[in-house]
Amino acid sequence: MTFRRASFLSLFLAAAALFAVPQISFAYLDPGTGSYIIQLIIAAGAAGAFLGKAFFLRVKDFFLGMRRKKTPPTNPPEADKKN
């Protein structure tokens, strides 16, 4: 899938979510239809952002880890000193 097609699809999904109406179960507090719908969208966005952040951190750690392996530490760890 090209980047253009992927962007179009995500926009379409976001627009579809805007017009979707969720089922509201019984509760003494009226959650409000608009509040319910926007909650779904914001929560999806927030979840995506957290996943993206976690993925980015893992990638960052992976490359930083590779760099660390290449450059040996200047001071050997305590355990090595004792041996």
Place this chain on the structure above:
Amino acid sequence: MQEGIHYSSFRDPSGFVFVQDGVLCRAIRPSYKEHFDLLMSSGLYAALVERELLVPHQERQNSDSSLYKVIVPRRLPFISYPYEWSFSMLKDAALATLEVQKLALEHGMSLKDASAYNMQFENGKPVLIDTLSFERYEAGKPWVAYRQFCQHFLAPLALMAKKDVRLSQILRIYVDGVPLDLASSLLPWTTYVRPGLFSHIHLHSKSQKAFANKRVSGKKYTLSTFALKSLLESLRSTVAGLSWQGGATEWADYYESTNYSALSFTKKAEIVDSFLEKAKPREVWDLGSNNGYFSRIATKRGIRALAFDIDPSAVEENYRTVRAQNETLLLPLLLDLTNPSPALGWHERERESFAARGPADMVFALALIHHLSISNNMPFESVAAFFKDIGRKLVIEFVPKSDSQVQKLLSSREDIFTEYDQSRFEAAFSRLFAIDETRPVSGTERTLYLMSRK
């Protein structure tokens, strides 16, 4: 407190609060049995009480077969309302609510409301007082209290931080929190570029408008637990990201710029302390408390104190000190004495007025009389009647016209206060109070009085 069902206890059908033989109780209806049992058996109740996020309760024998259970929650000494809190107090209450919801989800439950009125300050920290706020979490179900959280906490906090701290008073008008379209229209454009405020307030408000009066279909959309937790984290970081530095407080340098030398100030503190020793009150309402210096003379004696001030910066500074020093006996609150919190809500009985929450054992009115009688033209008789309504004992300071603070008040206006002198002050107060002790503050022209209402 009046016997019978509490006026504010009618919205949630899970139960109600009532007073019997002077004991505050919470009745639980059979319809809430499943949720209450889960609260207790899931470990959520224990976890919340351990973290001091929920008031603990004890079960009481129940003879009414129409009720599932009756519990007796630990009673709080004073109920305060969000429009009486400083910025950091409302922010801490918001963060505590989210913490409660996070813990609830970990135990298979969820908050079914997020009302700021369900949070109270005990031992200097926010605590949930509504034990029946939880329901079994149904996987996939969005947070039913999301809108309420935004209206009760996020919108007023954003307005206070980004527009003007005095906008907390909007909560006095809107009993169910600030309408989001109002918050959205009042907030500056810069809040549109903050992802949290843009989504939870601006976009949220647009969505409410777009879907107003729309019919609910049977189609079902779900929210994964991960997405719900992400939403809560987004709310938490948005609230945590709001800050208010506190303007230059109106009274910041008050103690430095008054007629008081360091010695006179110490003398005044000693006199107040001796009055406390003599009267031994259980609690003190310190009116016009500034940063709470004199309230702390009471708390050092183990006496609970409420420190009221009209200046949001002073209340904010005082609360930050309470948190920093883990003080448990002092509660700072925002109050305009010339327009105190009225009774509000349905039947004007949901939220109590300032005076209805009294009377206090003792009232401090230190360096206050000139603000009431000269700045606000209140006759001594009227001031005395007000103090008689709200307290049994009174520690009041008379500030004569020759005092530089009074001269400052008179500098920009005509002196129409021919009646403002110490003998008339004593005569007016003597009608309603017995003057137990009179002590001049050495090094000043001021006088401190200890009085008891007749």
